[in-house]
Amino acid sequence: MPKPAIAFTAAPTPEAQAALTRLTGAYGQAAARDADIVVALGGDGFMLQTLHDTRGLDVPTYGMNRGTVGFLMNDYDEDGLVARLQAAEEAVINPLRMTATDTDGTVVEALAINEVSLLRAGPQAARLRILIDGRERMDELVADGALVATPAGSTAYNYSAHGPILPIGAGVLALTAVAAFRPRRWRGALLPQAARVRFEVVNPQKRPMMAEADGTSVRDVTCVEIASAGDIRHRLLFDPGHGLEERLLREQFT
Known part of the structure; x- marks a missing residue:
């Protein structure tokens, strides 16, 4: 499978901005309109902002937690990102x-x-x-x-x-x-x-x-x-076994 073109975006916090610098240095940086995948670095609030900002692109978004809550985010790890993106499960939601x-x-x-x-x-x-x-x-x-x-x-x-x-x-x-x-x-x-x-x-x-x-x-x-809004869809990517269905179930037993 060819290497995907990734558009990284990050919250303005020092932690997220530092991750942005390292990841773009390792994997490159594509413009959002040309990307296969958007990777958002931050917390849930930044993920929501990213989904709104990329609504017209129909590009899946993969979040990595550089914030606090991170319910919509995956664990942060700089290594093996391409393999994680290629194996990720997609969830489609309507606002x-x-x-x-x-x-x-x-x-x-x-x-x-x-x-x-x-x-x-x-x-x-x-x-x-x-x-x-x-x-x-x-x-x-x-x-x-x-x-x-x-x-x-x-x-x-x-x-x-x-x-x-x-x-x-x-x-x-x-x-x-x-x-x-x-x-x-x-x-x-x-x-x-x-x-x-x-x-x-x-x-x-x-x-x-x-x-x-x-x-x-x-x-x-x-x-x-x-x-x-059934005419609008947001595509979220999650690591296998850690998708929205699993997270919602787990939330009810913790």
Whole structure:
């Protein structure tokens, strides 16, 4: 198998930048548009940024952990990288598409690989009306907020908010409440991946909320629509036996 053209990219931290210098010296550096594989050096946050930056290239991305969490990353090792890339397993994930409208009527669209979250932006609890595919499913959720997570993002903020871990390929999304007050014990629901979720903010002037999608923040939202972006795919590479399926299973037993 011919040696792949690799485009290395790295977080701005000293550790990641030092790794970038060593790896490009050993394996060369291709432009992203000409690469067979992108190798991202950093943590999960940098991996998400890299996936967004290379979205239009349809090139697989292999991450090596030079950050902190590293759930989406492989172990860092400078030796034998070409063989690791050639043996890597691919996982394909779809992001969420957020359409948020604020009190001025401004509409903001953004993509989120992990989750779209709505959080209160004031001292009072938020009040949300929830519709699924145009049908009202909850007339009022009183909580600090709510989120919709993909399977790839289900171990992140969603899991911290006591949401479920979702297997890759399960075809579902997690709708999870954040510190629900009423219904007090309601933590959320599992939705088909094709579902369209709409949150409407009740009394946004008195109870302001913000929406967040992978670094894109919208303040003073009145409604937020969320749907899986099936037309967009991200290709992630993992060492054999350490793919997303295995990681999601392992997370549930540790």
